[in-house]
Amino acid sequence: PPPRKDLDTPFATQCLDPTLSAASHPRESAALVMLARNSELVSALETIRNIEEKFNQWFQYPIIFLNNEPFSSEFKSSLSAAVSGPTFFETIPAADWGFPSHISPSAARKSIKQQGERKDKVWNGGKESYHHMCRFYSGPFYHQEVLKKYKWYWRLEPGVKFTCAVTYDPFVQMASHNKSYGYTIALWEEPNTCPNLFRTVDTFRTEQHIPRSPQWNALIDPELSVPAPVRWVKGLLGKGHHAENGDRWNLCHYWSNFEIADLDFFRGKPYQDLFTHLDKQGGFYFERWGDAPVHSLAVHLLLEKEKLHHFSDMGYHHEPFFQCPGNAPGGQLPENKALGRMTGRESRESEGAIGCRCECIDQRRRNNRGIC
Ligand code: GDP
Ligand code: MN
Known part of the structure; x- marks a missing residue:
């Protein structure tokens, strides 16, 4: 069958000689980044061995490990031995991991406890550290000192697996195709983690006079964009993920455990202003906003759709989903x-x-x- 026009063209459709790919172009200013805990040593090592085998043995990009606590010497020696390029092990500054000053820790902890205990248990909602992680990846991550000198990052997580060789340099391709955000898997967010996220992003959109673009509209469920009186009759008013104007987010988001993206976009004022707006609202703690829907709504709001890239050619697995080319x-x-x-x-x-x-x-x- 002829290729579908609405699908993003893969950067490569055949196996290239990775040594030639590496030799034919200088490296981009890029790093692979993994946030991990010392307790994840085994799964972190598996993933690093895997990415080295499938990609980095040829390209030798640096790998940066981040942790809210100092890495153990065992973690550092095991991981650095597995990486072909340079490694960095960084402790995240305390100010970047934890409740921001405008959030009352006791009120937040009370809410977090309830999120874990209520009948429709919020997925990971009861874990304080998970909230800190999601907030970190939504904002402070992009200002880490160790990332300053890079333009691109490739996010890894302990336990993820790449199932096909990556025989070209994705950073080079992102740069030459003028892309800003690359993803593998898209799926629906758990509704009860973020009842007010879409409304809050949409308020930012209207305050900033950002028009509804085609890629923004792609996130809106047309069935549910009904006028307020109709919503009232149907009992939908005030429920779920409606913006003030009645638009309803379809909950679609890119799974952020894989990302290859432009740090300059996320460090830039539009994204950082959006993060500040979201952070003020408190939803990283009083709800359990994930960094994945935050990034996804942001890229659909602030980037043209040509800036997004689906890596449909990458075999990728993060429990319980995979992408298989x-x-x-x-x-x-x-x-x-x-x-x-x-x-x-x-x-x-x-x-x-x-x-x-x-x-x-x-x-x-x-x-x-x-x-x-
Ligand atoms: P899930 O994929 O949503 O189930 O979440 P994960 O448990 O995989 O966490 C996402 C990423 O954040 C992974 O890279 C974890 O290693 C990391 N992470 C989560 N919580 C913490 C934490 O408290 N400390 C550190 N250092 N890393 C964390
Ligand atoms: Mn994960």
Whole structure:
């Protein structure tokens, strides 16, 4: 079948010689970044060995490890031994990890406790550290001293796995295609983590006189953008993720455990102003706003859609979802085949779309959480 026009073209549709890719272009100003705890040593090491095998052995980008506590010497020696490029182990300044001064810790802790205990338990809502992590990745992350000299980052997490070789330099391609934000998996947010997030972002949008662009509208559920009187009759008024004007976010967001993105965009005033606006509202603590929906709403609000890139050619797994480019001729992902749940039965070795040996998944079931 002819490639779908609305799909983002992959940067490569065949297996390239990675040594040649590396030799043919100087490195971008970029780093791989992993936030991790000392207790995650084993899964961090697995992921680092994996990314070295599938990518970094040829490109030797630096890998930066961040932690809100000092890394143990065991963590540092094990991880640095696994990395082909330079490694950095940084402790996040206390001011960047924790309640900001305008939030009362006791009130926030009370809310966090309730989020964990209420009947419709908020996913990770009861863990204070998780709230700090989401706030960190939404704002202070971009101002870490160790990232200052770089333009690009590739986010990694302990436990994630790349299932196909990446035989080109994604930073070089992002730069030459004028991209700012790259993702692999998109799915629906858990509604009870962020009832007021969309409203708060939309208020910022109207205050800043940012018009509703096509990519902003792509996040809005047309069925639910109903006038206030109708919402009142239907009992929808004030519920869920409506903006003041009745627009309703469809909950679609990019899963931020994978990101390849432009630090300058996130360090820039528009994004930082948005973060400040969100932070003031308190939803990182009194709700459990994730950094993934924050980044996603921000890129749809502040960037043209041409600046976004779907890495459909990357085999990627973060429990419980994966993206699998296997079995797709010419690297073009067939509709609804990009996402699925990993099960032992479906897992097998297959020849990947980009022609590289690619341990991937034969995705048979249609997954309605698909790319949104
Ligand atoms: P999930 O993917 O949403 O289930 O969340 P994870 O547990 O994977 O956390 C997301 C990222 O933040 C991972 O890189 C974790 O290692 C990291 N992380 C989460 N909480 C903490 C924490 O309290 N301290 C540190 N240093 N890292 C954390
Ligand atoms: Mn994770």
